Amino acid sequence: MTLTEKILARAAGKSHVTAGENIWVQADVLMTHDVCGPGTIGVFKREFGPQAKVWDRERVVIIPDHYIFTADSKSNRNVDILRDFVREQDLPYFYDVIDDPAGSWKFDPSKGLLQRQYGSNYAGVCHTALPQKGHTRPGEILFGTDSHTCMAGAFNQFATGIGNTDAGFVLGAGRLLIKVPETMHFRVEGRLQPGVMAKDVILHVIGEIGFDGATYRALQFDGPGVASLSMDDRMTIANMAIEAGGKNAIFEFDARTAEYVEARTRLNGTKSTYEPVLADRDQKFLYELVVNLDQLEPTVACHPDPGQRKKAKELGHIQLDRAYLGSCTGGKTSDFVEFARVLRGRHVKIDTFGVPATPEIVGELQRTRWGNRTIWQILVEAGVQMTENAGCSACLGGPVDTFGRMNTPMKCISATNRNFPGRMGHKESQVFLASPATVAASALAGCITDPREYLN
16 A cells, blocks of 8 residues: 555554545544634534534644734634634644633734734644644644645645535544545655755646646655655645645655654644554555656746746746745745845845744744844845744735735745735736745846856
8 A cells, every 4th residue: 555545544444445445534633724713613513513522622723824914803803713612612722823812813003014913822824833833743644624734744644635514524523534545656866956945846746747637646755865855845845735636745754754743742742652654565656756856956836827837047037026935835944044045145126025934933033043143134134024923924815914915916936835816915916936045046136046046
């Protein structure tokens, strides 16, 4: 069996499953957030009763992160709905934006969009916060009410996004009917060269198979090159499996996985036991592709979908209005470090926005020094508008007062994960997806630029 099949078989209590088979699997964790959480709660109460209790309070994780730092009253209300449900169900894993469990959330626009407006328990973008807070474990099943839940596949986990109806059922029953996906195999070899990042890997893969080339399929990444990829790298790659239509992505388990998971579960006091799945010798794949990291170059996904792949060095004719670094895909500490590597000692030519994915990352950037400057200071001095309000922000548009949102037609190069029309705001805007290094070089030049021009 493939890695995905082995996890699903275990969760179904079976010795063996095959692609296309419909099986009931037990959930290990259900995650929801402020956009889908209220709807999920509504389905749960409608189907299981207004007084019903969730199937396991220790396995439900609720993380407000999407429409948080906005004066939109309905968005603020959604966070209050989550808080009421958490109090009613006595759920321990709620990463609230405020510290008062009986309070009410209201964003204060008079403080501006750059100054911190969250409490001590706020966790930021759900997909980055889940591993940071110790909720991703090898061999487990994670369901989340967000398509990029597949990012947790970096941890040798079956992780996939589901809708409100399915999530409401999982809340009450703790299980879900799943069709076992076929598996596409990506054997990774070599090492990334300077100026090339994990984002270039997944944009290359999507360019090879198309933005619908993995529809309801598992993407399995293994091979000798995986050892050279950090956990941040693996998360970036797994995150965008959905951009090819994938059901999930999954990486093989190794010492790096164990080190990260064990450190985070100890730090947060979450469940520390887990059982990874290892590859069988006789795995059967629908499709196979060798990805040679040595041969990859800085890559850009052009408007209007992630499958429109071109090399950055071929797109210098495209003038830009905006650059954006952030989201679960591009807002990790390592993303900002590579961003700063290109920008250090220089100044951007276009409006450039930086949104760390979690408060923990904000702290790391403000503490970590490069010479006599912190990473945060280097970016601000380069002209980047950096916000302390970690969250999804303009990655998915949001209300008109969202930080970095495009409210008029413009061209933006972004380290986020999706570029369909209207994704980051105005429906006539164009979004070009690229690595943090390529976004930085393009912000300096004012047009799409290969970062190796600055690194050399």
